Amino acid sequence: MTSADVDAESNPYLRDPPTDFEDAETLSREEAESQAELLREAIREHDHRYYVEAEPLISDAAYDALFSRLVALEGTFDLDTTNSPTSRVGGEPIEALETVEHVAPMLSIDQSTDAADLREFDERVRREVGDVAYVCEPKFDGLSIEIVYEDGAFVRAATRGDGQRGDDVSAQVKTIPTVPLSLRGDYPDQLAVRGEVYMPKPDFSDLNARRVEAGEDPFANPRNAAAGTLRNLDPSVVADRPLAVFFYDILGSSATPDSQWESLDHLRDWGLRVADRIERVEDVEGAVDYRNRMQDARDDLDYEIDGTVIKVDSRAARDELGTKSRSVRWAFAYKFPARHEVTTIRDIVVQVGRTGRLTPVAILDPVDVGGVTVSRATLHNPDEIDELGVAVDDRVRIKRAGDVIPQVVEVVEDAGGSYDFPDECPVCGSQVDRDGPLAFCSGGLSCPAQREASIGHFAIKGAMDIDGLGEERVSQLVEAGLVETVADLYDLTVSDLTELERWGETSAQNLVDAIESSKVPSLDSFLVGLSIPEVGEATARALAREFGSIDGFPIGEDVSASDFDEFESRLTTVADVGETVARRVRDFFENKNNRAVIRSLLDHGVEPEPVETGGDELAGLTFVVTGSLAVSRSAVSELVESHGGNVTGSVSGNTDYLVIGENPGQSKRDDADENDVPTLTEAEFEELLAEYGVSYPPE
Structure with missing residues (x-):
């Protein structure tokens, strides 16, 4: 399907447009519809010229007059505003972000700051598919997004999420000026594209200045500002913030180009904004040179980047190289080195994660590291504290790993003190168990810190797949006292939910229905949902095959030590389960609180399906x-x-x-x-x- 370029002769609102309009009410409906369509067509073209090509045709005042006229016509005659430029101002607040399936998986990219790793990637590529050319692109430090178009019209936008599913942020993304609501040129009937939502550095500075003047806390960095804005439930707030998008890949199309370079040309032809600092090189040394030049130029750009992305150009070669479970095998992110600064540790606190792992965090005198104010840095585990010799009041060197996660690199000035890692969980007081360099709270699912995270994990796809139970909603349910363990989810009612803020009858009923429909999961999904340390989807499948049903696991109220010894011994015979994993699984089931939660789930009607096997014909192969x-x-x-x-x-x-x-x-x-x-x-x-x-x- 084709959308022709706007013709100045047929559309009077393209060049030197009239801005003195007669009252809208004097027009017939037919005249209003005709004028509104010309205005939409012209405004889309002006948006493209201004935001994508940076070559505006008219003044801001003339544009505002055309936009106001279109608003007046649509309001006076109640015209359809679907994908009209006026929809960018944002609509009514929404209750929550729904979860949607991506058209195609949004996979990650292997990365390194070492040129040797990039050359190793190149050697593997050439070994498998022969000589290739590469397309080199900036690695934007923003938020990855999928946008879907049908017949050239904007349909949906979603965050990357877990790569398979993401949050539906269509209402928010529609307000971003660099996202066309209608495609241009000879576009395909079906199109899904990937891009990066970011906040330009100058606009980020202006936004923070306004927030400080208003008595609000400033955003930490442009990426956090973009991510927080995009997930705001009020599209009108998003419309007021300076977000932008660069597009860089075709996820799915009814007409896929033969190369990445061609794909970028098509994206431009369809009116989608592509970064101008992209190059095609003939070999890996050209990619190394590109990255080095981009590192020198990064501070001159008006957007944040933390490296470059090198992609195999040929689509056929990409298909042959294929993918891994979470990343593609045809692209590599060659990152910039982390930036370092020196500051003082003022305190060390210990955080408790979903699986009970205790992570020490240094509280710092705020310091600017690569343009970001850092006041906290991870210390990873007790052994690292000992290895670094870190203590309160020490002067330490900080780096942003991957330009994102701050961590302590070394002590540069020892204050003479020491730090003793706690023997008890700082949240629930349970004993802390050590497993090599790691420390874990023994409180299990009864520990409040583990409880909230475990409830959110319980609902994810790959576990119980409870649609609509995101992090914010879990926090709200826990704070309201409605949910203490995952089993309490099955007691929730519509009336419970509608008494909370931002819940309507429809959203409440949808969640209750989703929870009810999760009651018959596969055994491996159930095991994933329990947040057993070291047990992901692959290990859960192996355990499910080995034990057959939930009754095969030691979940009774009274289980003897010898029973657990036998259980652990059996675990070590399972494929992909070594001694360390076996010990962590045993520890989980040996915790009486965890077993009580599992029994409560079963009492609430959750029935994990036993594994049906066709026999052992292929055993050992x-x-x-x-x-x-x-x-x-x-x-x-x-x-x-x-x-x-x-x-x-x-x-x-x-x-x-x-x-x-x-x-x-x-x-x-x-x-x-x-x-x-x-x-x-x-x-x-x-x-x-x-x-x-x-x-x-x-x-």
């Missing part, structure tokens, strides 16, 4: 898959694992077979050769499974 098969990688894993086998992500001496599909990567084949691992085509894989009595492909 480990497979690795590379390339594309007739079915998805997850379907292959589920089939093999349901019959007692294992599917892992990398080839080693423990691998029995490497299954090779279409467009396979070279590295796994090289590893198979090195470890003498037999390789199978998909047809040979099917034949092998048939020999064991397993049908492939799965239905």
